[in-house]
Amino acid sequence: AQSVAQPEDQVNVAEGNPLTVKCTYSVSGNPYLFWYVQYPNRGLQFLLKYITGDNLVKGSYGFEAEFNKSQTSFHLKKPSALVSDSALYFCAVRGGGDYKLSFGAGTTVTVRA
Amino acid sequence: DAGITQSPRHKVTETGTPVTLRCHQTENHRYMYWYRQDPGHGLRLIHYSYGVKDTDKGEVSDGYSVSRSKTEDFLLTLESATSSQTSVYFCAISAGLAGTGNEQFFGPGTRLTVL
Numbered sequence: 387a388q389s390v391a392q393p394e395d396q397v398n399v400a401e402g403n404p405l406t407v408k409c410t411y412s413v414s415g416n417p418y419l420f421w422y423v424q425y426p427n428r429g430l431q432f433l434l435k436y437i438t439g440d441n442l443v444k445g446s447y448g449f450e451a452e453f454n455k456s457q458t459s460f461h462l463k464k465p466s467a468l469v470s471d472s473a474l475y476f477c478a479v480r481g482g483g484d485y486k487l488s489f490g491a492g493t494t495v496t497v498r499a
Numbered sequence: 500d501a502g503i504t505q506s507p508r509h510k511v512t513e514t515g516t517p518v519t520l521r522c523h524q525t526e527n528h529r530y531m532y533w534y535r536q537d538p539g540h541g542l543r544l545i546h547y548s549y550g551v552k553d554t555d556k557g558e559v560s561d562g563y564s565v566s567r568s569k570t571e572d573f574l575l576t577l578e579s580a581t582s583s584q585t586s587v588y589f590c591a592i593s594a595g596l597a598g599t600g601n602e603q604f605f606g607p608g609t610r611l612t613v614l
Contacts, residue, residue: 390541418600427608429605430542430589431605435600435602438600476542487542487603489541489542490541491539491540491541
């Protein structure tokens, strides 16, 4: 069975500071990893994904994520957070051969001005 | 929201009544999914479809059924709604073969309240 853990329910940072949202996963075989963002009363928006290759993946809105196979982690990062980055962030994983995604419980990010 | 619409967007109903939610896509993607979102649980897969008339159960399928008679439409039915089915329901689509790295695209959601 595949699973995702987002160990922090909430992350609070000041605008301009680095932002990190943590994600660890468990899956059989090679993982496909995704990050999504949800703004209030909206659907989920795709941010970035890791399939294979370079461990550092760059995505939308200045976000990036680092795949670490030995630590089974896929942390989302942004060098300088904006107030508009305040939202709910979801990590998701899919094992090879399966097209079903497993989502983490989500992390609420609040960026204060 | 990537050519995906959901209807209705909001619905209030009473326990024991049937409810049907509709997902419509204009992307001609093969795979369609229904999720429910509840606080502390993230998104949980209810049912999915891998083609017209081809559907399968997800992790929380009890009390739900689905149908897909056309590529563009995926219906979710609550045969007899219960208060535990109060939730926000999201439809998603994806292209490509099973096991590939295609991301899913999500609709705007339907907020369902069962009284």
